[in-house]
Amino acid sequence: MPRRVHLILFDVDGTLLLSGGAGARALNDAFFDLFGTPGAMARVRPHGKTDPAICQEMFRLHLGREGTAEEAGRLMRRYLEILPACVAGSRNFHLMPGIPGVLDALAAREDVLLGLGTGNVEPGARTKLERGRLNGYFPFGGFGGDSADRAALLEAGFRRGEACAGAGASVVRWVVGDTWRDVRAGRACGARTLAVATGGDTLHGLAEAAPDHLLADLRRAGDLLSLLDGLPA
Numbered sequence: 229m230p231r232r233v234h235l236i237l238f239d240v241d242g243t244l245l246l247s248g249g250a251g252a253r254a255l256n257d258a259f260f261d262l263f264g265t266p267g268a269m270a271r272v273r274p275h276g277k278t279d280p281a282i283c284q285e286m287f288r289l290h291l292g293r294e295g296t297a298e299e300a301g302r303l304m305r306r307y308l309e310i311l312p313a314c315v316a317g318s319r320n321f322h323l324m325p326g327i328p329g330v331l332d333a334l335a336a337r338e339d340v341l342l343g344l345g346t347g348n349v350e351p352g353a354r355t356k357l358e359r360g361r362l363n364g365y366f367p368f369g370g371f372g373g374d375s376a377d378r379a380a381l382l383e384a385g386f387r388r389g390e391a392c393a394g395a396g397a398s399v400v401r402w403v404v405g406d407t408w409r410d411v412r413a414g415r416a417c418g419a420r421t422l423a424v425a426t427g428g429d430t431l432h433g434l435a436e437a438a439p440d441h442l443l444a445d446l447r448r449a450g451d452l453l454s455l456l457d458g459l460p461a
């Protein structure tokens with residue numbers, strides 16, 4: 229029998245942590261610096277969206293058109309300059325219930341590979357995770373810099389993880405996230421999907437997205453471990 233490996237991609241915002249609005253504040257300030265519009269994130273609901281998609285929403289709302297690749301690149305660069313101070317100064321930054329305990333339990337298993345599956349560009353994700361000391365759990369991932377499309381960035385993360393798993397492994401893909409967008413994109417990649425109601429969507433709202441599994445939170449690591457072990461051989 230080939231060796232089974234569970235390749236699990238975790239979303240960041242609302243799943244591992246909440247930055248306490250640091251990301252939106254940094255985007256607001258970056259947009260103001262470059263385009264002179266204050267409060268540009270006020271009408272943008274970022275949850276489950278990728279950074280490049282959020283940037284384009286800001287351009288459409290405030291410039292009345294798509295941003296060019298050059299403008300989007302400048303906005304992201306300015307955002308990444310501002311983000312570390314916003315994260316460091318965020319009063320409401322916190323890890324979600326059960327984090328990092330569930331990550332310790334997963335990292336202790338030889339049949340688990342952990343990665344990120346997030347719409348954040350990688351330096352932004354790493355900045356947020358750094359404050360929570362979570363970067364060490366996640367050597368690879370799929371990020372907003374890979375694609376504006378969530379399914380495509382998850383696919384990039386899974387390919388990186390599969391390269392780590394090595395030849396001959398039988399890989400089971402998993403996506404853990406807090407919004408219906410995580411569920412839909414995970415399903416498009418052939419992943420098993422676990423939705424957690426710690427962030428953007430309620431249990432009821434997530435149930436409508438029909439994830440394979442649904443938990444209120446990750447407080448009990450055993451809940452997730454038993455999902456891995458409950459798969460038929």
Ligand SMILES: [Mg+2]
Binds near residue numbers: 240241427
């Ligand atoms: Mg999220």
